[in-house]
Amino acid sequence: MINTLLKHKNNLVKSMEEILGEANVLSSYDERYIYSTDSTNITNPEEIADVVVFPVNTLQVSKIMKYAYANNIPVVARSAGTNLCGACLPKHGGIILNFTKMNKIININKNNLICIVEPGVIIEDLQKAADAYNLFYPPDPSNLKVSMIGGSIGLSSGGPHTFKYGSTKDFVIDLEVVLADGTIVNTASECSKDVTGYNLTQLFVGSEGTLGIITKAVLKLIPKPESKRVMLAYFDSLDDTSKAVNDIISNLITPSVIDLMDKNTLQTVESFYPSGLLTDKAAALLIEIDGFKSTLDEQYKKIIEICYKNKSAYIQTANTKEEEERIWISRRSSFGATAKLAPNVVTEDVVVPRENIVPLVIGIRKICNKYNLKTCIMGHIGDGNIHPNIALDLRNPIERKNFENAKTELFELALSLNGTLSGEHGIGCEKSYFINKAVESNCLFLMKQIKKLFDPKGILNPGKIF
């Protein structure tokens, strides 16, 4: 372990205090433990950070990296720490580089349709700031009230609006990155089009802090849609639900959101946050359309017609902002609601081509039943990206073993349906054991060469992805 090279821990804390000031360095056991967790609840008390630091500018990050590089100390970048795959757990100890104090929206440029932000900006704060200029930043992980730009670039996070607008990767134009040895680089320009050389920007997007540390991002914004409409369409069968999705799309309608909640999700959310969801239906689709007011009525009517043609049992339309909000809260509560069922929730993130969604969902249900796991299935059906939320007690060795077996079978199922392990949550240390089955060996070799080039000493977030 790299951490065994860490002989002089006191020197490390002292050096960090010299770079950042005492107020920006934490070193007690409890503080180090707290910042060594994420949303997976799998922190091993023996694998925690040696120090947690809060840089306030790029120069400080560069100095920290220079020190870490010279002394072979692992560095794990952390924004809000909400990822679901163990992506920022300090498996080999070292420095947690926490970005909550680098949280400035530096600029919003209405004419160029871009913004420049630091990694600690909360996604919802950026959306609100853009809204004031009548602009829109669409990537919206369901926990956008807490998750941050740095982490969402680190994972190329998606969310409900990905179906129409794309995920984080589609909005990153240029990055300021501190490399493993402390060198500061800018990967591209502020231009919306730039093919001057290799696309280094996209190499860092989704790299989970294993290639470099993002200290600034130029992101694309789009004009805010003038209006939107929201509905929940219920179905008695998954087949009909999926047919309705395909029909809507083949009728040349691109909803801004088309998300699925299965019966267990409807029941669990309704008991947690009663809002009148129909709990006896097999599934519901949350459908949102956006655009010019004048075009929405026609699309709205057409979607309702298509859903009824595909045997929708009931359609709940939102006619006020409050009704819209209620539907959205139900959808966004699915993780929190599932967390009421057991001490832990594990969310998986497999993705398949959309036409394989029905066998995927049926297969997930079968696997979870086989291993006696309580599971609420939801996700971005338009993208073929499904999230089984599995409620269990990870302290119980039988449940944990059952979950591990189910996870492997779930990955095998996704691959057998031409899909893959993760659509938006990343690999971290939770799925890395399976990556050699999901990525062809020549590509895996290239990825490992890239890692070596950017991080020759293996200090950047070791133990992740591979």
Ligand SMILES: Cc1cc2nc3c(=O)[nH]c(=O)nc-3n(C[C@H](O)[C@H](O)[C@H](O)COP(=O)(O)OP(=O)(O)OC[C@H]3O[C@@H](n4cnc5c(N)ncnc54)[C@H](O)[C@@H]3O)c2cc1C
């Ligand atoms: C309730 C809930 C709902 C969620 N819903 C969604 C969803 O709908 N869609 C979705 O895609 N995800 C979702 N997630 C997963 C996750 O929250 C998001 O991916 C989120 O965007 C991660 O942001 P974060 O700030 O918490 O990142 P972190 O967890 O702090 O970091 C994520 C990764 O990025 C790296 N990183 C962080 N900062 C930097 C930096 N400055 N430079 C380089 N690398 C960095 C980290 O090392 C780590 O590998 C959800 C999670 C929860 C708990």
